[in-house]
Amino acid sequence: MNAIKYLPLAALLLPSVSHGFQSLESAYRRTGPAVTSVFDGQRQVLQQSSAVMLNGRKEIAYGVVISPDGYILTKASEIAGTANLSVRVDTQSYPDAKVVTVDDGWDVALVKVDASGLTPVEYAPSSAIPQGSWVIANGATSLKARRALVGIVSAKIRPIPAGGGNLGIAFKDDAEEVLEIADVAEDGAAAKAGLKKGDLIVAINGKAVLEFDEISEVLKDLKPGTVVQVTYQRKETDTTVDVTLDPGPVTRNDMMSGAYSDRRSGFPRVMQHDIIGDKSIVGGPLLGLDGKCVGMNIARANRAESFAIPVEDLKALAERLMK
Numbered sequence: 001m002n003a004i005k006y007l008p009l010a011a012l013l014l015p016s017v018s019h020g021f022q023s024l025e026s027a028y029r030r031t032g033p034a035v036t037s038v039f040d041g042q043r044q045v046l047q048q049s050s051a052v053m054l055n056g057r058k059e060i061a062y063g064v065v066i067s068p069d070g071y072i073l074t075k076a077s078e079i080a081g082t083a084n085l086s087v088r089v090d091t092q093s094y095p096d097a098k099v100v101t102v103d104d105g106w107d108v109a110l111v112k113v114d115a116s117g118l119t120p121v122e123y124a125p126s127s128a129i130p131q132g133s134w135v136i137a138n139g140a141t142s143l144k145a146r147r148a149l150v151g152i153v154s155a156k157i158r159p160i161p162a163g164g165g166n167l168g169i170a171f172k173d174d175a176e177e178v179l180e181i182a183d184v185a186e187d188g189a190a191a192k193a194g195l196k197k198g199d200l201i202v203a204i205n206g207k208a209v210l211e212f213d214e215i216s217e218v219l220k221d222l223k224p225g226t227v228v229q230v231t232y233q234r235k236e237t238d239t240t241v242d243v244t245l246d247p248g249p250v251t252r253n254d255m256m257s258g259a260y261s262d263r264r265s266g267f268p269r270v271m272q273h274d275i276i277g278d279k280s281i282v283g284g285p286l287l288g289l290d291g292k293c294v295g296m297n298i299a300r301a302n303r304a305e306s307f308a309i310p311v312e313d314l315k316a317l318a319e320r321l322m323k
Helices: 033-049 212-219 311-322
Strands: 050-055 058-065 071-075 085-089 092-094 098-103 108-112 134-141 146-160 169-171 179-184 200-204 227-234 237-244 267-273 285-287 293-302 305-310
Touching (some): 033 058, 033 134, 033 146, 033 285, 058 293, 071 293, 071 311, 108 311, 134 293, 146 305, 267 293, 293 311, 305 311
Antiparallel strands (some): 050 058, 050 085, 058 071, 071 108, 098 108, 134 146, 134 285, 146 267, 169 179, 179 200, 227 237, 267 305, 285 293
16 A cells, blocks of 8 residues: 655645635635645545445445444434445445444444455544644545545634524524524424514513523523424414424524534533534544544534544544444
8 A cells, every 4th residue: 555645734835826815716715626635645544544424325424444344433413313324435335334332422323334454544642732733524525535624623622511402593683672583494493393584583481582692591401302382473473382492502603504413512522623514524533634533523513613522532432332
């Protein structure tokens, strides 16, 4: 096997662009080909040592290869209920993947495929890398090649306590003294209960609410799955419905965050980074510039934050689940 080569960070000093700014079409944007090509060594590690988890033909998550004989870690809640789970490592497909066991505390599943000669990730000695350090994760993938996404470590390692439930709605910022719904998450809690854009929320569990913070205060200690009574006004008529809360805390970022993870809180410790992506990036390895695994992506929290299990915890978890 050819040794993987890593370009020095100085290679990021890219040629200046004549138009003087970086547009979404520019090759020199953070996710552009001129930037991501610098990380081809790390991309090759992702190619060999991360797995694509599939439900039929649909990619649902990534995984971390931890043994040559087909043991893989992934995010448990993303593959839960998958009837036709298969795995692709590099260009090889493995049907009939089996979930061996699950750790609910970390939301991690150990999956086994019938394989030999796989290339496990190489663990970094520590996850204690400075804020602002470059990290790399899986981006979009094709049958033959992975795409690297890059970002930086953006916060100190810390626990993420379990959050309250989520109504799955966003409010208009310019509404005065009313809570008018600006958008409703498709298949979210509010949508399932019949709430629509333009409705005015007037009470939660019989308590009148006039501000977003008042709703957050009511919901912060209520777990996902809790049923709350929401009173809303439509065409000057008040209606009360039962709403079963979705996972995740209520934030103003939620409706602008794309497909964030259903389980994005309640983790013992996480590294935080700012790699751009949706919830499909979770489950795979988080690499440092040397191509070593500093953690496992476990949640896309919102449009600016993703969480990873630090490598020390990941190694201990892998050893325990493999016993």
